[in-house]
Amino acid sequence: xxxxxxxxxxxxxxxxxxxxxxxxxxxxxxxxxxxxxxxxxxxxxxxxxxxxxxxxxxxxxxxxxxxxxxxxxxxxxxxxxxxxxxxxxxxxxxxxxxxxxxxxxxxxxxxxxxxxxxxxxxxxxxxxxxxx
Amino acid sequence: xxxxxxxxxxxxxxxxxxxxxxxxxxxxxxxxxxxxxxxxxxxxxxxxxxxxxxxxxxxxxxxxxxxxxxxxxxxxxxxxxxxxxxxxxxxxxxxxxxxxxxxxxxxxxxxxxxxxxxxxxxxxxxxxxxxxxxxxxxxxxxxxxxxxxxxxxxxxxxxxxxxxxxxxxxxxxxxxxxxxxxxxxxxxxxxxxxxxxxxxxxxxxxxxxxxxxxxxxxxxxxxxxxxxxxxxxxxxxxxxxxxxxxxxxxxxxxxxxxxxxxxxxxxxxxxxxxxxxxxxxxxxxxxxxxxxx
Numbered sequence: 060x061x062x063x064x065x066x067x068x069x070x071x072x073x074x075x076x077x078x079x080x081x082x083x084x085x086x087x088x089x090x091x092x093x094x095x096x097x098x099x100x101x102x103x104x105x106x107x108x109x110x111x112x113x114x115x116x117x118x119x120x121x122x123x124x125x126x127x128x129x130x131x132x133x134x135x136x137x138x139x140x141x142x143x144x145x146x147x148x149x150x151x152x153x154x155x156x157x158x159x160x161x162x163x164x165x166x167x168x169x170x171x172x173x174x175x176x177x178x179x180x181x182x183x184x185x186x187x188x189x190x191x
Numbered sequence: 192x193x194x195x196x197x198x199x200x201x202x203x204x205x206x207x208x209x210x211x212x213x214x215x216x217x218x219x220x221x222x223x224x225x226x227x228x229x230x231x232x233x234x235x236x237x238x239x240x241x242x243x244x245x246x247x248x249x250x251x252x253x254x255x256x257x258x259x260x261x262x263x264x265x266x267x268x269x270x271x272x273x274x275x276x277x278x279x280x281x282x283x284x285x286x287x288x289x290x291x292x293x294x295x296x297x298x299x300x301x302x303x304x305x306x307x308x309x310x311x312x313x314x315x316x317x318x319x320x321x322x323x324x325x326x327x328x329x330x331x332x333x334x335x336x337x338x339x340x341x342x343x344x345x346x347x348x349x350x351x352x353x354x355x356x357x358x359x360x361x362x363x364x365x366x367x368x369x370x371x372x373x374x375x376x377x378x379x380x381x382x383x384x385x386x387x388x389x390x391x392x393x394x395x396x397x398x399x400x401x402x403x404x405x406x407x408x409x410x411x412x413x414x415x416x417x418x419x420x421x422x423x424x425x426x427x428x429x430x431x432x433x434x435x436x437x438x439x440x441x442x443x444x445x446x447x448x449x450x451x452x453x454x455x456x457x458x459x460x461x462x463x464x465x466x467x468x469x470x471x472x473x474x475x476x477x478x479x480x481x482x483x484x
Contacts, residue, residue: 137348154244185392
């Protein structure tokens with residue numbers, strides 16, 4: 060028996076809601092999160108579209124880069140008029156990958172010089188967010 | 192001298208030593224010594240946001256236990272990422288006896304955490320315990336004429352529960368600067384993200400974000416940016432190096448807010464950033480209308 064839980068269309072939204080503790084249907088698509096997000100230009104789906112795709116249970120959302128670009132700056136979280144914590148949804152999406160041991164960064168690919176130059180908090184934070 | 196338990200965190204012992212030494216000087220001058228926890232460990236740097244990830248709050252709780260062991264109920268942090276992570280964990284675990292119990296059962300060598308420690312940022316201690324008037328009286332060297340852009344970034348302001356001031360219109364750092372005689376210039380990117388840990392694998396992205404923060408401060412007329420986070424500081428300085436050819440970008444000083452306060456309190460200039468000393472001297476000369484002595 061595999062110890063890895065698989066994500067399927069049947070349980071995708073439910074798993075994200077369980078991991079995040081958020082109700083995606085609280086969102087009424089006003090777009091405030093996307094308006095204030097500092098990194099939308101880098102995302103292949105807007106923050107508001109991420110929630111819309113969750114509402115629609117669109118599992119292709121797992122292939123989006125939005126969750127990896129999100130830096131948990133929480134600009135969306137403090138401004139959402141419906142109290143939806145999008146940063147928690149992004150974290151849940153990352154965790155669905157990371158818990159299957161699909162890391163998004165690797166320290167092995169970085170040079171000693173690169174590592175030495177960075178403040179520890181950058182490295183620890185990055186590995187906490189992007190490795191399992 | 193009165194003391195307050197203090198959590199430094201990793202960066203203050205390595206890339207941000209000037210942040211620590213200036214803060215220590217400021218607090219000693221004000222008569223409230225920062226007492227470093229005898230044993231501390233990494234705070235975790237970022238808060239785990241999933242419901243079932245209690246384990247990742249353990250590192251922060253261990254630090255809170257060490258404050259409790261000192262029979263104290265307050266812990267002060269300087270690094271804004273440490274502040275945020277410790278404060279959010281304290282809020283969550285203090286309010287939830289079931290989660291606290293789970294963590295206590297897991298910990299072995301530590302005493303059980305009773306949920307009584309609160310985490311504060313140094314700016315809050317300066318405002319609420321010291322007071323701006325006392326701070327102003329302790330600054331013999333005026334920073335008059337200095338135009339400071341107070342850069343808060345994310346973790347001092349968000350989420351609301353951990354915010355040290357109004358999330359959209361913070362004034363706490365400008366109040367500290369005003370007490371030291373400097374003018375703080377409002378700029379719209381004061382609470383925008385610098386790109387944070389994305390610098391590790393998406394440096395382009397953090398450079399771009401940090402560039403915009405500096406540009407915003409420059410256009411507001413600032414000649415120095417005050418930060419409270421070693422990662423903001425790093426990212427802004429990287430953008431400055433990378434895009435130094437952009438007009439004015441290389442001229443702005445980026446320092447920790449404590450370094451400005453320490454300068455105003457008369458800390459030995461040799462222990463402060465050279466660029467800051469030059470700027471303070473030039474500003475003072477411009478104020479008197481005389482170049483040189």
